[in-house]
Amino acid sequence: METEKLEFDLTLYPQPVLRKVAEPVQAFDDELRRIVEGMFDLMARSNGVGLAAPQVGLRKRILVLNPTGEPDDALVLVNPTLVERSGPETTFEEGCLSFPGIYAEIRRPDACVVEAQDVDGKTFRGSYEAFPSRIIQHEYDHLEGVLLVDRMSPADKVRHKAALQELVDRYKRTRPAAPARRR
Ligand code: CO
Numbered sequence: 001m002e003t004e005k006l007e008f009d010l011t012l013y014p015q016p017v018l019r020k021v022a023e024p025v026q027a028f029d030d031e032l033r034r035i036v037e038g039m040f041d042l043m044a045r046s047n048g049v050g051l052a053a054p055q056v057g058l059r060k061r062i063l064v065l066n067p068t069g070e071p072d073d074a075l076v077l078v079n080p081t082l083v084e085r086s087g088p089e090t091t092f093e094e095g096c097l098s099f100p101g102i103y104a105e106i107r108r109p110d111a112c113v114v115e116a117q118d119v120d121g122k123t124f125r126g127s128y129e130a131f132p133s134r135i136i137q138h139e140y141d142h143l144e145g146v147l148l149v150d151r152m153s154p155a156d157k158v159r160h161k162a163a164l165q166e167l168v169d170r171y172k173r174t175r176p177a178a179p180a181r182r183r
Helices: 030-045 130-143 154-159 161-174
Strands: 050-052 062-065 075-094 104-117 123-129
Touching: 030 050, 030 062, 050 130, 062 130, 075 130, 104 130, 123 130, 154 161
Parallel strands: none
Antiparallel strands: 050 062, 062 075, 075 104, 104 123
16 A cells, blocks of 8 residues: 655744654654655755754654755754764854744854664764754754744844744634633
8 A cells, every 4th residue: 555645834933833842753663754754845845954843743853954955965863962062153044944034143063963863763973064064953953942033143033023923923813713711
C-alpha cells in the first residue's frame, strides 16, 4: 500500500505550539520519515532554508535544513543537542517562516557543534560555522519555544510592531472559537 504524503501548513506566530518545549522523538519509524519528508516539502515550497517541527504544528524535536538547496546539503537533526557554541559573535539578518515578511539583525556565535540522531536513530556529531551554523541555532531555538521576536533588539521590536500585531490579529480572527461557557 502506498503511504499518503503529509502536506503540512506553516504554523505562524503566535500559535501556542511555537511556545512549547518540544518533546524528544522516541520512535524512528515510517511516521518519522513521513514527517521529515513533509517538512522538507513545505520548506522547499516556502523557499526556506530551515524548518523545525513546531512550525508544522508538531511538538517534536526534529529540524530539517538545507543551506544551499542542493540535495546533497539536506540535513535532518532529530533530538539535537547544541554541545558547543563558539567563535566570534556575528550579526546576521534572520527571517523565519513563522514570521512572514519580518527580518531582524540577530547576534549569535559563529560556530556550533551539534550532536543529533538521523532518521534511523543513529547518533552523529557535526561541526558547523557561518550560514549552516546560523540556521541550526535559529531552528534549535524553536525546539525550546524561543522565537525571532525574543532575539530581536528593542529597536527592531518597535520597527516591526505593526507587522507583529497584524500576525496576532490574524491569529485571533482565524483560530477556532472557544466553546461557549455554560452558565
Ligand atoms: Co524560525
